Amino acid sequence: MAPMLRSAKKMRKHLIEQLKSRKVEGARIAKGFKTQEDLISLNLAPQVFLFKNLFSGQVAYSQVPALHQDQIDEQFTRPNWENRKPSRRDDLWRIMCVANFNNYEYAIAAYQGLVDLRRVRDVVQKKEANEMRYKNDEGNIWYSGQYRPIYSQEAVADLNHIIEEFELENTELLWENLWRKGDDKYWSDLVQHDSLPPFNPKYQSAFLDEIREKALAEFQNARDSEITETM
Numbered sequence: 001m002a003p004m005l006r007s008a009k010k011m012r013k014h015l016i017e018q019l020k021s022r023k024v025e026g027a028r029i030a031k032g033f034k035t036q037e038d039l040i041s042l043n044l045a046p047q048v049f050l051f052k053n054l055f056s057g058q059v060a061y062s063q064v065p066a067l068h069q070d071q072i073d074e075q076f077t078r079p080n081w082e083n084r085k086p087s088r089r090d091d092l093w094r095i096m097c098v099a100n101f102n103n104y105e106y107a108i109a110a111y112q113g114l115v116d117l118r119r120v121r122d123v124v125q126k127k128e129a130n131e132m133r134y135k136n137d138e139g140n141i142w143y144s145g146q147y148r149p150i151y152s153q154e155a156v157a158d159l160n161h162i163i164e165e166f167e168l169e170n171t172e173l174l175w176e177n178l179w180r181k182g183d184d185k186y187w188s189d190l191v192q193h194d195s196l197p198p199f200n201p202k203y204q205s206a207f208l209d210e211i212r213e214k215a216l217a218e219f220q221n222a223r224d225s226e227i228t229e230t231m
Contacts, residue, residue: 038126039108043046046099055146055147062111065212067093082148096152096176100172100173117162167190173193
């Protein structure tokens with residue numbers, strides 16, 4: 001019995017070390033903007049990951065299944081008391097949506113479009129954007145504690161806008177909960193919706209890596225089929 005327990009402890013220790021290693025590697029890979037050549041060389045699929053902050057309701061975008069401080073610095077350029085620059089603590093960020101695109105060009109355009117729209121809302125047209133946000137009786141953005149749901153709603157609206165504006169056909173959106181996408185009537189037939197499989201948040205990095213592997217395999221199979229059909 002004792003050898004079995006020691007073996008189980010060793011296996012658990014090995015698993016925990018592997019998970020920590022994936023988190024560190026994922027954050028390292030997330031650093032900096034990724035070109036098509038970067039994504040291909042890193043074995044990344046044409047995807048965009050939307051992470052929601054459990055404390056504030058803010059949303060961060062990533063081209064890879066992880067977040068880096070560089071992305072937070074780039075996407076939250078004008079922090080204030082209602083929109084503070086969020087911490088990169090792993091336990092504060094949960095995946096909200098994984099967007100699978102038809103090709104790398106679409107994925108890069110979508111990511112850059114989302115980041116640009118965020119900049120317009122927070123910097124260029126800050127006053128106009130703030131006027132459109134739901135307020136409480138004191139005239140501030142509605143919140144509960146420090147959580148402001150408007151930020152995730154804006155991220156969903158921006159994703160919808162980008163897909164339609166750029167006509168990103170054959171897009172698949174995987175949601176942690178389908179209710180986040182809102183009513184189907186607001187979405188075009190360019191996109192299909194589905195739910196992410198249930199997972200333990202403790203192992204989010206490993207789970208998202210599996211989602212990446214699956215999307216990459218499906219993308220490569222689709223490309224192989226196209227090549228075969230043209231031969």
